Amino acid sequence: MPKRKTTDPHHSDLSDTAMPDASQDSDSDASSTPSLINVDFEYFDPQPQDFHGLRTLLRQLFSSDSPLFDLSSLSDLILSQPTIGTTIKTDGNESDPYAFMTVLNLNVHKNHPAVRGVVEYLFSKAGGEDTVLGRRIRELVSRESSGAKGAGDVGLILTERLINLPAQLAPPMYKMLAEELEWAVLDGEPYHFAEFLVLSKTYTEVESKLDLEEKRPLKRGKKKGKKAGEVFYYHPEDEVVRRAVGEERCKLFEFTKEGEAADSKRAFSDMGVKMGGVVMMVEREQMGEVVKELERLFQPAS
Helix, strand or coil: CCCEHHHCHHHCCCCCEEEECCCCCCCCCCCCCCCEEEECCEEECCCHHHHHHHHHHHHHHHHHHHHHCCHHHHHHHHHCCCCCCEEEECCCCCCCCCEEEEEEECCCCCCCHHHHHHHHHHHHHCCHHHCHHHHHHHHHHHCCCCCCCCCCEEEEEEEEECCCCCHHHHHHHHHHHHHHHHHHHHCCCCCCEEEEEEEEEEEEEECCHHHHHHCCCCCCCCCCCCCCCCCEECCCHHHHHHHHHCCCCEEEEECCCCCCCEHHHCCCCCCEEEEEEEEEEEEHHHHHHHHHHHHHHCCCCC
């Protein structure tokens, strides 16, 4: 019987969380009070019935580059380690996950076809042999696994959630993952990591092609004065990780299959959106401080 993680009151702080109602008319008066809906978030271990929902979230994570990977095989690998990682659901155990977090041991699984493709992708996007991060990825993954002892392996943290889910969900998932890794190592399982790779998404705002073609004036409420090329993170918690790792251990990159900024992505802004990715390497000692900072910054609404 899979563990229902919300049975632990330490992890149920986000039950009955108020969220903005996405159905509200975006053209309504800015001074009006937004409507809210209450959502119960439940935390579960990864389970076989999560396959389709997990694959969908992986497709969202890898964005336009998702066709480059065998996401079905990657989903199966994630589900093969049910005691590591978390899914978040809102309608019971049998419903699809709205968010997930897990970690894969890249040393143990480096010959797995799906993982090998991801590793080569990350190595390339990190700058290959021309960057400190790229060389470090290649060096770490080339080692044999040290198991539950030794210097430690490199773990790839994969996490994604539906776009309107709050950042307050991130700290409990990170904390649960850290606890599960400790328990796994005590049981002699190969989850002793020296470094973690975190893969996530970014975006920049660019002028819309439609506005350029139609030479339309700035609309009321359009943001002005933003720094050109400023990078934004889909997951606010990634900024905390970014600050922790420093310049040499972080690399922003463009998706291989991402074309021109899509005007169809102008859901929340008059600007076009150009998506990108980010890969960051976090030392094991840094991860504890990252989790503490996330808990401080993203506290549940009272």
